[in-house]
Amino acid sequence: MKAGIIGASGYGGLELIRLLHGHSEVESLDLFTSSDEGIIFSHKYAHLMNIHDTPLHRIDLDHLASLDVVFTSTPSGVSSKLLPSLIGKGPRLIDLSGDFRLPEKEYEQWYKKEAAPVDALKQSVYGLTEWNRAQIKEAALVANPGCxxxxxxxxxxxxxxxxxxxxxxxxxxxxxxxxxxxxxxxxxxxxxxxxxxxxxxxxxxxxxxxxxxxxxxxxxxxxxxxxxxxxxxxxxxxxxxxxxxxxxxxxxxxxxxxxxxxxxxxxxxxxxxxxxxxxxxxxxxxxxxxxxxxxxxxxxxxxxxxxxxxxLVKGAAGQAIQNMNLQFGFNEKTGLDVVPLFI
Amino acid sequence: MKAGIIGASGYGGLELIRLLHGHSEVESLDLFTSSDEGIIFSHKYAHLMNIHDTPLHRIDLDHLASLDVVFTSTPSGVSSKLLPSLIGKGPRLIDLSGDFRLPEKEYEQWYKKEAAPVDALKQSVYGLTEWNRAQIKEAALVANPGCxxxxxxxxxxxxxxxxxxxxxxxxxxxxxxxxxxxxxxxxxxxxxxxxxxxxxxxxxxxxxxxxxxxxxxxxxxxxxxxxxxxxxxxxxxxxxxxxxxxxxxxxxxxxxxxxxxxxxxxxxxxxxxxxxxxxxxxxxxxxxxxxxxxxxxxxxxxxxxxxxxxxLVKGAAGQAIQNMNLQFGFNEKTGLDVVPLFI
Amino acid sequence: MKAGIIGASGYGGLELIRLLHGHSEVESLDLFTSSDEGIIFSHKYAHLMNIHDTPLHRIDLDHLASLDVVFTSTPSGVSSKLLPSLIGKGPRLIDLSGDFRLPEKEYEQWYKKEAAPVDALKQSVYGLTEWNRAQIKEAALVANPGCxxxxxxxxxxxxxxxxxxxxxxxxxxxxxxxxxxxxxxxxxxxxxxxxxxxxxxxxxxxxxxxxxxxxxxxxxxxxxxxxxxxxxxxxxxxxxxxxxxxxxxxxxxxxxxxxxxxxxxxxxxxxxxxxxxxxxxxxxxxxxxxxxxxxxxxxxxxxxxxxxxxxLVKGAAGQAIQNMNLQFGFNEKTGLDVVPLFI
Amino acid sequence: MKAGIIGASGYGGLELIRLLHGHSEVESLDLFTSSDEGIIFSHKYAHLMNIHDTPLHRIDLDHLASLDVVFTSTPSGVSSKLLPSLIGKGPRLIDLSGDFRLPEKEYEQWYKKEAAPVDALKQSVYGLTEWNRAQIKEAALVANPGCxxxxxxxxxxxxxxxxxxxxxxxxxxxxxxxxxxxxxxxxxxxxxxxxxxxxxxxxxxxxxxxxxxxxxxxxxxxxxxxxxxxxxxxxxxxxxxxxxxxxxxxxxxxxxxxxxxxxxxxxxxxxxxxxxxxxxxxxxxxxxxxxxxxxxxxxxxxxxxxxxxxxLVKGAAGQAIQNMNLQFGFNEKTGLDVVPLFI
Structure with a gap:
């Protein structure tokens, strides 16, 4: 399957890259940016040398629509504008920001920002995997829980x-x-x-x-x-x-x-x-x-x-991948079956 | 005045040394040990080079009795045995361990150790400076509060x-x-x-x-x-x-x-x-x-x-010195009027 | 293949467990101890809950001889005594301690301990993978390099x-x-x-x-x-x-x-x-x-x-697994193809 | 004596405040700012509550000239412009930045900034206390060494x-x-x-x-x-x-x-x-x-x-105060005779 990340520089994005690298079902991973188009990602993040040496893509709806899953790991107020036009266009959408977790009024009260369109909010499903599997499986847009x-x-x-x-x-x-x-x-x-x-x-x-x-x-x-x-x-x-x-x-x-x-x-x-x-x-x-x-x-x-x-894992990128696994019918442990570092 | 510390190697003891160094009323500070007699203290703790280059003293009741104030900064179960025989013998006693803070029964239940003699416990005063000044002033033995x-x-x-x-x-x-x-x-x-x-x-x-x-x-x-x-x-x-x-x-x-x-x-x-x-x-x-x-x-x-x-300061050595200041009629800020490090 | 670790509680050992868990060719991993026989390893190391809930094995030569590879992650002076009797008995041996890296005289001078038997030392090969592949491939005993x-x-x-x-x-x-x-x-x-x-x-x-x-x-x-x-x-x-x-x-x-x-x-x-x-x-x-x-x-x-x-990885457990991969003809990246954590 | 600090928010400045607070010869300490005039300093730095609750002063040459010593703890390129007009106007000047340490050419090559005026550079003295006491004593402007x-x-x-x-x-x-x-x-x-x-x-x-x-x-x-x-x-x-x-x-x-x-x-x-x-x-x-x-x-x-x-101490604020002590004829340890924290 083909995956994409918008906001790869954020720590949620970097962690998605790390975990998806070990995911046996993901064959390609495209990174998208609003500001750093063309930059070789490993020049910015040296730990990705020899791992992600390709340039960042600009955010292009057609490109995104051609993927199977798109993760957004962006500051609050960004995916609320980006994702509505992608709903139902092809890829499953998994948003790691807070933009699709709350009803309009609560969002604006606590985030002090404009909420996502009500239509889009209605289609989002809260992605607390262990407690919401049935809904997540079918969701066009998953609001991945906060940490x-x-x-x-x-x-x-x-x-x-x-x-x-x-x-x-x-x-x-x-x-x-x-x-x-x-x-x-x-x-x-x-x-x-x-x-x-x-x-x-x-x-x-x-x-x-x-x-x-x-x-x-x-x-x-x-x-x-x-x-x-x-x-x-x-x-x-x-x-x-x-x-x-x-x-x-x-x-x-x-x-x-x-x-x-x-x-x-x-x-x-x-x-x-x-x-x-x-x-x-x-x-x-x-x-x-x-x-x-x-x-x-x-x-x-x-x-x-x-x-x-x-x-960054269960509280962000890991749970997002667990949700992806659930949606695509993979074993939920795929790509996530790692031993904690402890030391 | 002449001060002494039993248990100088403990962190409470080291902090007493640090703060008493800047105390204008303390003219001598003797360090006592049960195990390291004769050792040059700065050979063990290099930060004290040129500051405390004298040997540690063995615990000697006559020596201790000749001082104005004795601090004990020892593991629980030590000062309960050491201090009773010093009560009323001259020095004010300020204990930084938990040995004199609780009634016999509570001590033995929570510390799983033998309590101090009841007579000694009765003479100890809880050293929460701001809330117990009158009693602390007169106390032979101050049970300095836990952190x-x-x-x-x-x-x-x-x-x-x-x-x-x-x-x-x-x-x-x-x-x-x-x-x-x-x-x-x-x-x-x-x-x-x-x-x-x-x-x-x-x-x-x-x-x-x-x-x-x-x-x-x-x-x-x-x-x-x-x-x-x-x-x-x-x-x-x-x-x-x-x-x-x-x-x-x-x-x-x-x-x-x-x-x-x-x-x-x-x-x-x-x-x-x-x-x-x-x-x-x-x-x-x-x-x-x-x-x-x-x-x-x-x-x-x-x-x-x-x-x-x-x-280590308000929760141990600093409060102990504040109590000493109170007992000896010094301004409570003496030796303690320092700006926090912040960075 | 069947792997074993002597000295699993050491940090090299814990790291071997972590990395071998993701190794596609390792089907079983036995942990050996000289002191904690029978202890459920995850009771000691909670991060291994649901991962290694089996008891530690005592060090038994027959058991060890039945494995394909044995790693020793023990303090210096231990594997020099343990391993000689296992050489040539079946398993490839990979020692993460310093016991087989130096000639007898140098070892005793710098480690202040008795060296391994000269016969065993002669059969050990220095495991700096990138520089010694030919020898490592054939070695009965690999002296994995220091960090x-x-x-x-x-x-x-x-x-x-x-x-x-x-x-x-x-x-x-x-x-x-x-x-x-x-x-x-x-x-x-x-x-x-x-x-x-x-x-x-x-x-x-x-x-x-x-x-x-x-x-x-x-x-x-x-x-x-x-x-x-x-x-x-x-x-x-x-x-x-x-x-x-x-x-x-x-x-x-x-x-x-x-x-x-x-x-x-x-x-x-x-x-x-x-x-x-x-x-x-x-x-x-x-x-x-x-x-x-x-x-x-x-x-x-x-x-x-x-x-x-x-x-702990390239300087210990990772290089050890890289050497194992080399010895058994696996792709050297097997089990080691992970993205650094960076944050 | 009256002291002043330009650039109190910098870490060198905060450390000067901390150490000068315990200096027995300093009776007043004024803090100057180019951007935060009127701000109560302890509202910005809570550790100074009850210690520095007065407003920051704007940088005023007359005010500065009325002081006995002025420390500048500013980013490079600032004191080179500020201090020349203060030389000889009254206060001893001690600059903690790099602006007066190097000759014009070297400064511009390594700092990539315009150097201080040559006249001012000529009057500056390198403040490595232990090695330059005679010159420092007489200096109008001390270039305090880098850390x-x-x-x-x-x-x-x-x-x-x-x-x-x-x-x-x-x-x-x-x-x-x-x-x-x-x-x-x-x-x-x-x-x-x-x-x-x-x-x-x-x-x-x-x-x-x-x-x-x-x-x-x-x-x-x-x-x-x-x-x-x-x-x-x-x-x-x-x-x-x-x-x-x-x-x-x-x-x-x-x-x-x-x-x-x-x-x-x-x-x-x-x-x-x-x-x-x-x-x-x-x-x-x-x-x-x-x-x-x-x-x-x-x-x-x-x-x-x-x-x-x-x-921050010997490499900045402490050495600066040591230099001030030297210039004003105080014991060099004044305000600096503290025991290291160690823990």
């Missing part, structure tokens, strides 16, 4: 959907490596001010809040507003989410554990661990795994639900 | 004491740099497994949980059990604590802010900031400051209370 | 062999990430003392010095002693070597560049770049590539020859 | 000046933390591309090359061109320089060591260590020390001369 929502939803949905926890006042404290902020230099991501510094940012303002709330509602029940905090950790990759909620009346820890085991027992990329007192982002580094742990505190009857992902 | 409890208590006490938040189900999500784990190598602190890795550890099991609960009770009201998580962040110094609670009925954000401003307006080392959407550990790096921010979310009426400290 | 020597020799051999530089007083300044020090915790690799710290260590004493000198001699000419420095860089993976030498009389920069291009033009894993003013270890991160650059300074007529590798 | 040249010159001058090494083909391999690149975000200093990455850059092109060569000549003898490499290390602070040269004929290691000991025995900030096999940047972190080691290799008769500094 934080992926870690949070995979870890909370079993408990919330089965009403095993009281989700009326969910507290979610999430932490991310710096690559989540993208490839554009800024003071926030300037090495000397980011290294040896842990910071909390966008408290109660993060644009992933409505995406998480919508996801909890979509796959379970009407959701009360959540409290969601995000931190910037001095490392490149990785997200760790810790969520806090009381166990529902009469529910036991055993029931909770069983629920997670059953929900994810056949999933290739969600690993639930019922033991261990430590969970780290390095156990999923470079891989498509989401690892989940539960900790019930008998002193408070509250449960701490923790998950880790690699924000 | 996490310092960050948590300073940030929560104004709201809890004044009943501005509902403290019945406090969620506290704290994160620490690796120096908090001390100077003893282990797999947990091995560079290759700690770098580029954020991990959660000791969930619901951390020995600082009873210290925080006791602190909340001692300075405010009977406290319900808290939920407290700790994370290991790939950086050396710094703690960030994020605490979550509903505003109490009828309380406004303005009231909450005013309460913090009033509580800390004359404090030299607590900086409350009522604006800004970012708080990072680098703004207190190497200093004795504790910086605090509040964020009320009108969607949930829950408040996020965030604080940052340098775990 | 530093791999980076240094690949970058220097074309110039030295062709006498394009004056190699009589080679200065080599090399820098490594911390994973090169292995998985055993120590003060040197304790996060708090390694982070935010660049140090030089073992000046003129590093055990890779004789290996480099021997490699230069073996593949080119009688070599004068080199000056070789090693630094510990606060990062996990990566080696950068900078070597300095005068151009030989009458040689031009163009000749030098042509020599490197020709030498490596058909190599799958050595990428020579004749332009660019920056070379970083992240361009080979997680991959088997060795990237090389040359910089002639017309002011001095000296050339700076720089190379980068991932010490 | 790399400070580390290199302090470590090489004793040997070069006394002809103990053959300086005809000096190889200097230097490595720096990222703060040396300043506070302006760029791809080179973007966390995700700098973290876990060691890179070599500007090979043979660094603008500190002529400054080092000039320094070697100025304080010793006519110098042959050097080979000088610079690396970017994933840490914030610190420079380590390793220099390589043959011992001169007939010179012994003992002579070399004696020379260094004698040269620096009375220096407060240069610490020569004749033993130890490890030297790291953390032993000078945050301090004004330059630590030096020598390693003679009897196999090659070449010596490796290593030094470490904190690039």
């Amino acid at each position: 934080y929502p992926t870690a949070v939803l995979l870890s909370l949905l079993p408990a919330v959907k089965n009403k095993l926890i009281d989700a009326s006042s969910l507290i979610i404290d999430a932490k991310s490596g710096v690559s989540g902020a993208g490839n554009k230099p800024s003071q926030l991501t300037h090495f000397s001010e980011t290294n040896e510094n842990l910071s909390i940012y966008k408290v109660n303002q993060h644009q992933h809040i409505p995406e998480i709330e919508q996801g909890l509602e979509f796959f379970s029940i009407k959701q009360q507003p959540i409290t969601f905090s995000t931190h910037l950790v001095p490392m490149t990759r990785g997200i760790l989410s810790a969520a806090y909620a009381p166990l529902s009346e009469g529910v036991t820890e055993k029931q909770l554990i069983e629920c997670y085991k059953e929900t994810y027992q056949d999933e290739p990329f969600v690993r639930f661990s019922s033991h261990g007192d430590k969970l780290g982002t390095n156990q999923v580094y470079g891989s498509n795994y989401c690892d989940i742990q539960l900790h019930l505190d008998p002193r408070t009857n509250r449960v701490t639900i923790v998950s880790v992902i690699d924000n | 996490y409890p310092t960050a948590v208590l300073l940030s929560l006490l104004p709201a809890v004491k004044n009943k501005l938040i509902d403290a019945s189900s406090l969620i506290i999500d704290a994160k620490s740099g690796v120096s908090g784990a001390g100077n003893k190598p282990s797999q947990l602190t091995h560079f290759s497994e700690t770098n580029e890795n954020l991990s959660i550890y000791k969930v619901n099991q951390h020995q600082h949980i009873p210290e925080i609960e006791q602190g909340l009770e001692f300075f405010s009201i009977k406290q319900q059990p808290i939920t407290f998580s700790t994370h290991l962040v790939p950086m050396t110094r710094g703690i960030l604590s994020a605490a979550y609670a509903p505003l109490s009925e009828g309380v406004t954000e303005k009231q909450l802010i005013e309460c913090y401003k009033e509580t800390y307006q004359d404090e030299p080392f607590v900086r409350f900031s009522s604006h800004g959407d970012k708080l990072g550990t680098n703004q207190v790096y190497g200093s004795n400051y504790c910086d605090i921010q509040l964020h009320l979310d009108p969607r949930t009426n829950r408040v996020t209370i965030v604080s940052v400290i340098d775990n | 530093y020597p791999t980076a240094v020799l690949l970058s220097l051999l074309p110039a030295v062999k062709n006498k394009l530089i004056d190699a009589s007083s080679l200065i080599i300044d090399a820098k490594s990430g911390v994973s090169g020090a292995g998985n055993k915790p120590s003060q040197l690799t304790h996060f708090s003392e390694t982070n935010e710290n660049l140090s030089i260590y073992k000046v003129n004493q590093h055990q890779h010095i004789p290996e480099i000198e021997q490699g230069l001699e073996f593949f080119s000419i009688k070599q004068q002693p080199i000056t070789f420095s090693t630094h510990l860089v606060p990062m996990t993976r990566g080696i950068l070597s900078a070597a300095y030498a005068p151009l030989s009389e009458g040689v031009t920069e163009k000749q030098l560049i042509e020599c490197y291009k020709e030498t490596y033009q058909d190599e799958p894993f050595v990428r020579f770049s004749s332009h660019g003013d920056k070379l970083g270890t992240n361009q080979v991160y997680g991959s088997n590539y060795c990237d090389i650059q040359l910089h002639l300074d017309p002011r001095t007529n000296r050339v700076t020859i720089v190379s980068v590798i991932d010490n | 790399y040249p400070t580390a290199v010159l302090l470590s090489l001058l004793p040997a070069v000046k006394n002809k103990l090494i053959d300086a005809s083909s000096l190889i200097i391999d230097a490595k720096s933390g990222v703060s040396g690149a300043g506070n302006k975000p760029s791809q080179l200093t973007h966390f995700s591309e700098t973290n876990e990455n060691l890179s070599i850059y500007k090979v043979n092109q660094h603008q500190h090359i002529p400054e080092i060569e000039q320094g070697l000549e100025f304080f010793s003898i006519k110098q042959q061109p050097i080979t000088f490499s610079t690396h970017l290390v994933p840490m914030t602070r610190g420079i380590l320089s390793a220099a390589y040269a043959p011992l001169s004929e007939g010179v012994t290691e003992k002579q070399l060591i004696e020379c260094y000991k004698e040269t620096y025995q009375d220096e407060p900030f240069v610490r020569f260590s004749s033993h130890g096999d490890k030297l790291g940047t953390n032993q000078v972190y945050g301090s004004n020390y330059c630590d030096i080691q020598l390693h003679l290799d009897p196999r090659t008769n070449r010596v490796t001369i290593v030094s470490v500094i904190d690039n």
Whole structure:
């Protein structure tokens, strides 16, 4: 099959290139750019020497329409304009930005940008693979989930959907490596001010809040507003989410554990661990795994639900490829069956 | 005055050496060791070349009794045996370990070690400077607070004491740099497994949980059990604590802010900031400051209370020196009036 | 084919597991241990959950003899005792330690340990793939090169062999990430003392010095002693070597560049770049590539020859698999054709 | 005395603020800006809360002329225009940029910018404190040395000046933390591309090359061109320089060591260590020390001369204050007598 990426320079795009290189069903991969047409990609990114030495293509609808799948890994506000004209023109579309994840009003409120056309939004399907397979399979346009929502939803949905926890006042404290902020230099991501510094940012303002709330509602029940905090950790990759909620009346820890085991027992990329007192982002580094742990505190009857992902893989490019595999009928592990780097 | 440190090789000890070097009232500083007697300290720690080139002393009660102040920066279970015989023998005692912070039963439950003698425990005073000045001034033995409890208590006490938040189900999500784990190598602190890795550890099991609960009770009201998580962040110094609670009925954000401003307006080392959407550990790096921010979310009426400290300074050696200053009638800023490193 | 690893817990071993997982010709992989027999490997290393959930095997010669290839990734002084009895018993042996790289006398001088039996040493072949293919193909026992020597020799051999530089007083300044020090915790690799710290260590004493000198001699000419420095860089993976030498009389920069291009033009894993003013270890991160650059300074007529590798891949497990591929007649890229992580 | 800083936002400027805060002779410190007039500095840099809460001043010559000392910590090309009109107008001028370090022609060749007026250049004095005290004391304008040249010159001058090494083909391999690149975000200093990455850059092109060569000549003898490499290390602070040269004929290691000991025995900030096999940047972190080691290799008769500094202190703000102390007759340690952070 023939694949294309718009926004290859973004970290989601670079990660798509890395993972698709090992995908046995992808025979060609074209890279598109709005600004760097003709540039040899490996001159810009030396790690791609001898791997991608061909020039970047300009964004051309006919060219794009000739492909089987097109990924967009662009800043918010770009694919909302690019993709509508490609819907139904041939390629399956998988958008890694936030442009097709929220309804018009919520998008404009949280992203402070013009939303995608309503028609296009209606055709987009939320790409949380493990929870939305039927719809993703048929979708013309997949809105690939955000990195934080992926870690949070995979870890909370079993408990919330089965009403095993009281989700009326969910507290979610999430932490991310710096690559989540993208490839554009800024003071926030300037090495000397980011290294040896842990910071909390966008408290109660993060644009992933409505995406998480919508996801909890979509796959379970009407959701009360959540409290969601995000931190910037001095490392490149990785997200760790810790969520806090009381166990529902009469529910036991055993029931909770069983629920997670059953929900994810056949999933290739969600690993639930019922033991261990430590969970780290390095156990999923470079891989498509989401690892989940539960900790019930008998002193408070509250449960701490923790998950880790690699924000660039399960939180972006990996999940996008998993969705592609699903859409094209490949084994979902194709191209993604890698061992985490750990060190 | 004459000062001494038992446990100089520990990171708390090294930081005491660093800060006492700039203390105008300290004329001599003797270092004591149980294992390295006679060793030139700067041969072990090259950064002290030309600064501490004298041999380490063996632990000798007469020598210790001749000093004005003795700091113990030892692993748990050491000062509980060493200090009782020094109480009332001359020097003020300031213990940086956890040995004198908890009642006998709680200590043995959470530390899994034998507690200090009850007599000695009774004479120890909890050294949270800003909240316990009267007692600290007179104390023969100060139990210097733990790093996490310092960050948590300073940030929560104004709201809890004044009943501005509902403290019945406090969620506290704290994160620490690796120096908090001390100077003893282990797999947990091995560079290759700690770098580029954020991990959660000791969930619901951390020995600082009873210290925080006791602190909340001692300075405010009977406290319900808290939920407290700790994370290991790939950086050396710094703690960030994020605490979550509903505003109490009828309380406004303005009231909450005013309460913090009033509580800390004359404090030299607590900086409350009522604006800004970012708080990072680098703004207190190497200093004795504790910086605090509040964020009320009108969607949930829950408040996020965030604080940052340098775990080795305000969370250990700095607060110990602040307590010494208080005890000896010096300006509390003496030796501690330094600008954070930031970069 | 059936593969086995002795010393799976070492970082070389973990990296072999990671890379062999993606190797299409390896159908089984047994892990052997001297101390952890019966332990489920993924209980120790959570990143291997669902990947290696089987117990570790004890070291059993019959079991080992039944395999096609056995890798040893053990501390120095271990495989020298283990492997001699396996030579010629069936499996190809590839040793990632330093035990079979040096003659008896040099080994004992630099490693301060007893050398392997002379008979076994005689049968070992130095596994610098690109320079020793004929011998490696036939070898019963491959002494896989050290990480530093791999980076240094690949970058220097074309110039030295062709006498394009004056190699009589080679200065080599090399820098490594911390994973090169292995998985055993120590003060040197304790996060708090390694982070935010660049140090030089073992000046003129590093055990890779004789290996480099021997490699230069073996593949080119009688070599004068080199000056070789090693630094510990606060990062996990990566080696950068900078070597300095005068151009030989009458040689031009163009000749030098042509020599490197020709030498490596058909190599799958050595990428020579004749332009660019920056070379970083992240361009080979997680991959088997060795990237090389040359910089002639017309002011001095000296050339700076720089190379980068991932010490755990090209400097250890990757090169070992490349050697296995060569021995078994597979395409050398099998299992190793991955894109570097870069970010 | 009254001090002022132009370019307070730069890392040199922030470090001046940090160190001058602890300087007993400085009674006022005014901060000047070309772009942020009126801004409360602590609103931009939260670590200065309660420390510098006053507005930034616009650059006003009368205001500047009323001060006792003015530091310029500005990008190259700025102070060359600002300072000439202030020379002789009252304040001592200490420039932390490169604008007054080189002769006109060399400056324009290496900096690719217009040089300062020749008249002004003539009045500037190179501020390598330990080697130029007489001139610095009287100077109207001090050209404070660059960070790399400070580390290199302090470590090489004793040997070069006394002809103990053959300086005809000096190889200097230097490595720096990222703060040396300043506070302006760029791809080179973007966390995700700098973290876990060691890179070599500007090979043979660094603008500190002529400054080092000039320094070697100025304080010793006519110098042959050097080979000088610079690396970017994933840490914030610190420079380590390793220099390589043959011992001169007939010179012994003992002579070399004696020379260094004698040269620096009375220096407060240069610490020569004749033993130890490890030297790291953390032993000078945050301090004004330059630590030096020598390693003679009897196999090659070449010596490796290593030094470490904190690039922002001894390599910038600290040395500037040391020069100010010298000019005003204060003890050179005033404001600089701090213990390195180490951890």
